Amino acid sequence: MPASALVRPAADSRLPTPDQPVIEARGLVKRYGGAVAVDGVDLVVAEGEIFGILGPNGAGKTTTLEMVEGLRAPDAGTIRVAGFDAVADPASVRRVIGVQLQTTALFDYLSAAELISLFGGLYGAPTPPARADELLALVGLTEKRASRVDQLSGGQQQRLSIALALVNRPRVVFLDEPTTGLDPQARRALWATVRGVRDGGATVVLTTHYMEEAETLCDRIAIMDRGRVIALDTPAALIRNLGMAATVRAHVGGDTLPAAALAALPGVTTIVPTDDPTALRLQTSDAQATLVGLLALAEAHRVSLTDLASAQATLEDVFLALAGRTYEQDEQDEPAADSHRPPAKRGRRR
Amino acid sequence: MPALWSMIQANLKMSVRNRTALFWNLAFPAIFILIFGAVFGRDAGVSFTVGIAGEASALRDGTVAAMEAADAFAVEQGDAAAELAELEDGERDVVLVFGPAGADGRPAIDLAYDETDGPNARIAVAATRQVLLGVAGGETPLAIAERAVTSTEVSFMDFFVPGILAMSLMNSGVIGLSTAFVIYRERGILRRIKVTPFPLWAFILARVASQLLVAVAQSLILIVLARLLFDLHLRGNPILILAVILLGALAFLAIGFAISGFARNAETAASYANLVTFPMLFLSGVFFAVDSAPAWLQPITRLLPLRYLVDALREPMTRGRGIAEIWPDLLVLAATFVVAMAVAVRFFRWDARGA
Ligand SMILES: Nc1ncnc2c1ncn2[C@@H]1O[C@H](COP(=O)(O)OP(=O)(O)OP(=O)(O)O)[C@@H](O)[C@H]1O
Ligand SMILES: [Mg+2]
Numbered sequence: 001m002p003a004s005a006l007v008r009p010a011a012d013s014r015l016p017t018p019d020q021p022v023i024e025a026r027g028l029v030k031r032y033g034g035a036v037a038v039d040g041v042d043l044v045v046a047e048g049e050i051f052g053i054l055g056p057n058g059a060g061k062t063t064t065l066e067m068v069e070g071l072r073a074p075d076a077g078t079i080r081v082a083g084f085d086a087v088a089d090p091a092s093v094r095r096v097i098g099v100q101l102q103t104t105a106l107f108d109y110l111s112a113a114e115l116i117s118l119f120g121g122l123y124g125a126p127t128p129p130a131r132a133d134e135l136l137a138l139v140g141l142t143e144k145r146a147s148r149v150d151q152l153s154g155g156q157q158q159r160l161s162i163a164l165a166l167v168n169r170p171r172v173v174f175l176d177e178p179t180t181g182l183d184p185q186a187r188r189a190l191w192a193t194v195r196g197v198r199d200g201g202a203t204v205v206l207t208t209h210y211m212e213e214a215e216t217l218c219d220r221i222a223i224m225d226r227g228r229v230i231a232l233d234t235p236a237a238l239i240r241n242l243g244m245a246a247t248v249r250a251h252v253g254g255d256t257l258p259a260a261a262l263a264a265l266p267g268v269t270t271i272v273p274t275d276d277p278t279a280l281r282l283q284t285s286d287a288q289a290t291l292v293g294l295l296a297l298a299e300a301h302r303v304s305l306t307d308l309a310s311a312q313a314t315l316e317d318v319f320l321a322l323a324g325r326t327y328e329q330d331e332q333d334e335p336a337a338d339s340h341r342p343p344a345k346r347g348r349r350r
Numbered sequence: 351m352p353a354l355w356s357m358i359q360a361n362l363k364m365s366v367r368n369r370t371a372l373f374w375n376l377a378f379p380a381i382f383i384l385i386f387g388a389v390f391g392r393d394a395g396v397s398f399t400v401g402i403a404g405e406a407s408a409l410r411d412g413t414v415a416a417m418e419a420a421d422a423f424a425v426e427q428g429d430a431a432a433e434l435a436e437l438e439d440g441e442r443d444v445v446l447v448f449g450p451a452g453a454d455g456r457p458a459i460d461l462a463y464d465e466t467d468g469p470n471a472r473i474a475v476a477a478t479r480q481v482l483l484g485v486a487g488g489e490t491p492l493a494i495a496e497r498a499v500t501s502t503e504v505s506f507m508d509f510f511v512p513g514i515l516a517m518s519l520m521n522s523g524v525i526g527l528s529t530a531f532v533i534y535r536e537r538g539i540l541r542r543i544k545v546t547p548f549p550l551w552a553f554i555l556a557r558v559a560s561q562l563l564v565a566v567a568q569s570l571i572l573i574v575l576a577r578l579l580f581d582l583h584l585r586g587n588p589i590l591i592l593a594v595i596l597l598g599a600l601a602f603l604a605i606g607f608a609i610s611g612f613a614r615n616a617e618t619a620a621s622y623a624n625l626v627t628f629p630m631l632f633l634s635g636v637f638f639a640v641d642s643a644p645a646w647l648q649p650i651t652r653l654l655p656l657r658y659l660v661d662a663l664r665e666p667m668t669r670g671r672g673i674a675e676i677w678p679d680l681l682v683l684a685a686t687f688v689v690a691m692a693v694a695v696r697f698f699r700w701d702a703r704g705a
Contacts, residue, residue, distance in 0.1 A: 071541060071545055091547060094545055094546060101541060104538075105539045105542040106539070107360065107364060107539060109364040109367040114363065117356070118356050118357070118359075119546065121352060121353055121356020121360075122546045122548040124352060124547075126352070168546075
């Protein structure tokens with residue numbers, strides 16, 4: 001199966017049109033003390049895109065996003081959002097953007113509906129009840145309209161804060177890890193919400209740790225690592241450009257297989273290092289040929305192969321190839337739907 | 351200004367729903383008033399102090415003897431002017447001034463009572479008349495001229511309530527605002543507001559405006575409580591008192607706001623706030639007059655803004671004094687506001703990490 005089958009066909013037609021970018025950030029740098037959090041990032045986002053920023057903890061995703069939002073001042077670089085200069089004229093930018101911060105920040109003692117009305121008020125007119133209901137329905141909180149914020153669960157609070165990001169019908173919506181901490185059903189519902197927002201004419205910029213989410217939801221992805229963008233393209237193109245189609249995995253019982261023989265198997269491009277010595281993981285440009293060869297090799301060495309499987313190449317493989325290490329130590333191998341554990345750093349979220 | 355109004359409304363809702371704050375703002379000072387009022391607030395028993403003055407006569411002697419024999423009366427004798435002055439100071443309930451003997455051999459009697467005493471005064475007057483009639487034999491009408499006098503009796507509550515008002519304004523301003531802003535910052539609410547078009551000054555103004563409304567409501571409730579349950583007198587120009595309440599609230603809100611700039615988190619904010627409010631609570635004349643503090647403490651008390659708020663509330667409320675007497679206090683409070691606000695703006699931070 002070709003890698004591009006992973007992606008919605010529409011995605012390729014949504015390539016950026018450079019003459020009308022809604023966000024244009026050049027050479028962004030942010031330092032904290034001696035450490036460089038963001039190190040020369042360029043971002044050009046086209047109107048109507050769902051643009052994803054993917055990367056491990058501390059990669060600089062939040063810092064980048066918040067500089068574009070006008071919330072943190074860059075040490076170098078220029079940013080234009082919807083035609084306004086985010087550094088010189090953040091007030092104009094704030095009018096046309098909607099923001100969900102990584103840390104959910106809500107007033108206690110107000111109900112969900114009251115909070116939406118209040119935020120509408122901050123943009124000039126309290127949100128009419130009908131619109132508040134619409135927003136609550138959009139994030140699946142209709143039943144919680146009268147519940148106080150401090151009585152909502154963490155995931156519900158987060159969904160509410162996404163609804164708040166949409167109160168002013170923004171042209172550009174920034175969502176910092178919108179699905180972290182959501183249950184699988186809520187995550188899928190949120191993807192639909194994000195697509196709906198985009199179809200309504202807005203541009204969405206989001207960060208995520210979930211490879212699968214980036215692949216299925218985003219039109220284009222910037223992969224960040226250590227303050228830099230190490231790749232930027234459509235998910236399909238990112239995978240295609242690596243020249244690998246799939247990953248073959250197995251557990252080897254009995255003896256081990258010689259690395260040289262593995263590398264010589266047809267199609268194999270990389271032997272992926274694993275923590276478990278019995279686990280075998282090969283990246284290949286031809287899964288079928290590799291599988292046939294691997295079975296013969298196991299036969300010859302009299303070892304048993306269990307859990308033999310092949311999977312389409314994913315963004316994780318892309319990250320691995322570009323960053324030279326696995327995405328996260330504790331990340332599961334297969335980015336199958338909803339099987340991800342949330343990343344380690346959860347303490348900050350209420 | 352709909353944005354500002356939305357924020358003020360939301361703040362008011364939050365204040366009313368925040369039980370802890372509600373307790374500190376309202377129940378805490380109210381409990382002070384109830385406890386202190388129960389202990390010190392009422393004169394023990396129901397007895398009337400009657401001042402007796404004027405010409406000597408059999409009627410006068412009989413009255414003195416009868417009243418001294420009764421538990422319900424305490425008798426003071428003196429000259430007419432002195433006794434009437436005592437009445438005006440609230441030290442007597444009734445003053446009887448006996449005139450020279452008239453045509454029927456009986457003296458005319460001037461009966462003066464303290465009308466600010468309300469129903470109590472009516473009872474005192476009725477009881478006094480009863481005694482006079484009893485002594486006179488009851489059959490011939492007595493010439494009693496009644497006259498109401500307005501006393502400026504300073505009750506315990508008159509002294510205590512302005513102090514408690516000042517205390518609650520200080521607490522809700524300093525402790526309430528400093529912790530609220532630190533929590534907003536810690537939780538990232540300030541940053542969330544910052545990415546909306548709602549300006550910081552408006553956010554602060556909304557908070558201050560809603561705290562002022564709460565402060566006025568809180569003051570009214572305390573005054574009404576002390577008035578209904580105890581013998582608080584209402585004196586002074588209400589507009590002036592309202593203005594003092596607002597100015598005092600502003601000064602302490604500004605101090606609270608300044609503290610929020612220094613404090614790392616809600617706990618440090620609370621301890622800084624206590625550090626500021628606690629000494630003031632005891633050295634500013636909330637519970638006892640500052641003049642009765644030792645001489646070496648006096649200069650220190652002069653440095654405390656609360657002292658000026660207590661004074662600016664107590665002078666009008668207990669003695670009916672006006673702006674002419676309290677303007678220096680108001681000046682100090684205004685200066686406190688300006689300085690604290692300048693410090694607050696200088697040290698304001700959006701972000702807990704200072705980014
Ligand atoms: N306010 C700050 N002060 C000091 N260092 C900071 C600050 N904000 C971010 N950093 C540092 O900058 C780097 C990038 O942080 P950032 O929050 O942008 O990462 P991220 O990609 O969003 O990570 P995560 O996936 O964990 O949210 C990190 O090393 C972080 O420690
Ligand atoms: Mg982040």
